[in-house]
Amino acid sequence: MTLNPNIMQAVERLNYRVTVGDVAAEAGLDVNLAQQGLLALASDAEGNLQVAESGEIVYCFPKNFRAILRSKYLRLRLKEWWDAVWKVLFYLIRISFGIILIVSIFLIITAITIILIALNSANQNSDSSRDSDGGMVFIPNFWFSPDIFYIFYPDYYSRRYQRQQPSHFDEKPSMNFLEAVFSFLFGDGNPNADLEERRWKAIGTVIRNNRGAVVAEQIAPYLDDVSTGYDREYESYMLPVLARFNGQPEVSPKGEIIYHFPELQTSASDRGYQSIAAYLKEFPWRFSRASAGQIILAIALGAVNLVGALALGSLLADGTVAAQIGGLVAFVQSIYWVLLGYGTAFLAVPLIRYFWIQWRNRAIATRNEQRQERAIRLNEADEHLQEKIGFAKQYALETIIHEKDLAYTTERDLIEQELEQTNRIDAEWQRRLSQEH
Incomplete structure (x- = not known):
């Protein structure tokens, strides 16, 4: 499997110890794609797996994993070489x-x-x-x-x-x-070449900030098309978000829908609340x-x-x-016609591009205004929306996997870990027996 550079960058930003949910939220990637990419990266970069007693998996990577990859794969070295050459060629x-x-x-x-x-x-x-x-x-x-x-x-x-x-x-x-x-x-x-990446990273951050449970109105300021009429009423625009982050819709007794993302509720470290813009803004x-x-x-x-x-x-x-x-x-x-053609195009191309930019920026301004309006409605939530958000908090959960929570890790010998687990279990039984007496 080809290694995903977005996953490698996310691992570096998250200090080389991550869960699938960490990477999916940080890079804005599909959860399944993040899981496959982490497995491939761990296999190729000498990473290790840490399994918590709850069954959750943490991926640990050496800080020099890029050097390990370069030493293994000629293709990666050639890509880095080509990137350097292309910078010179593009400048020329x-x-x-x-x-x-x-x-x-x-x-x-x-x-x-x-x-x-x-x-x-x-x-x-x-x-x-x-x-x-x-x-x-x-x-x-x-x-x-x-x-x-x-x-x-x-x-x-x-x-x-x-x-x-x-x-x-x-x-x-x-x-x-x-x-x-x-x-x-x-x-x-x-200027918006990374718009989709920024969009999904923002949505992932919103879900993590709300501990894995959100309502559609909290996600809408980061989407373009939230539909109209029945499609908007039934929140069909949330389907791509559910598919990307393995979400599950939940229905309250009053028929209100909230969205629960179990994969994003587990983390390898406590990162706290991450600041984020109120809505996704396209740059003109x-x-x-x-x-x-x-x-x-x-x-x-x-x-x-x-x-x-x-x-x-x-x-x-x-x-x-x-x-x-x-x-x-x-x-x-x-070469006269070449000279004349170049002279004409030299002035015609920027002129056409100028009017195209004006039209493009008007469309961008309209989309920004629409997303901003959704953000304002969220900040000025009425009683119905507040009740809906309150119901979502019932599903909110955050699990931080610490070293003490591990049941197994590939970093150490299996027999040694089994012995430690046996000793820990015996100590726990002795503690409970002493408490009963």
Whole structure:
């Protein structure tokens, strides 16, 4: 069985001694999946099982279990190696879009300059009476300033701010310009990529905080679709929660349903009440983490690239120009549609993404408001809901398995443990007999 990284992280956070319920609640995993994953991890990482007299099982792991796994499995070592390599590759991919933009602008302006110089020379040869300055080509100094090369350095903006900004300017962008170009084009990833993980961890924590017995209204602030009409009245939205954490519905004499989760009522340690947000909050999408100055510069360069490409296209409309000049101009003509397409997409993609983000964020705000309203209703519980929560507390239970509660552990010799158990049983009988007399 493939080892689950979420289970390994949960074991580390829980100090390497856990029950199935501990891991299921901490990682927000299905109880059965957590049990299978713990068994696989204990088998591969030299873990031990501790069995309480009540029959509950505690899993104990060495603190260096990751090193043990790495020494056993080449696949894990390769995965860690690939993760390190991918970080470098992805960084190169990110900065490549900025590099392509700069190269595109350089090729376009250079080609335009060469074409204008060539046309100017041709006009001078055909009309010797033309003023020698009439065909002068003005090339902005910006493009040939050595300062342009600083954008390839990660601390480009900090250098520019140090030279140009007042001494009281302290805020610096968290990314260089080449990274900012990628952020401008494609954003910075889904802020809610871990939403499902956060959802189930929150639900597991709520159940543990209530000692394994809850009502639907306590879980609703962490769900998206709580249905309407009869489905909401009959609380069918709780079915996925029951399936994930092996819950059992219980009905009060008044017909109220509460949900009991025996697996989450047993723990290897007393963690106390865990603080948790009142409802699950989705984060709005950001257009870009780049600074305003970086975004403005990216838009400006994108506009220069697009306008330059259109101007170059008009100069290349006569196909004989590139053929006569050859060299770089001929090469640029061969990739002209690539340059024009990149210039168009460079401005079109962020524009489309901007409107998509606005629509996406409105939907996120609506869902957040709905979950917040459910949390408010729970905090302002009426008499009926309070009575329902009170009934759920009848099923609330928390069992902490301490070392003294163990009947057996794989960490020690079986014969030695049986001898200790015999001695303990004899001592308990002697204590009871003395109390009777």
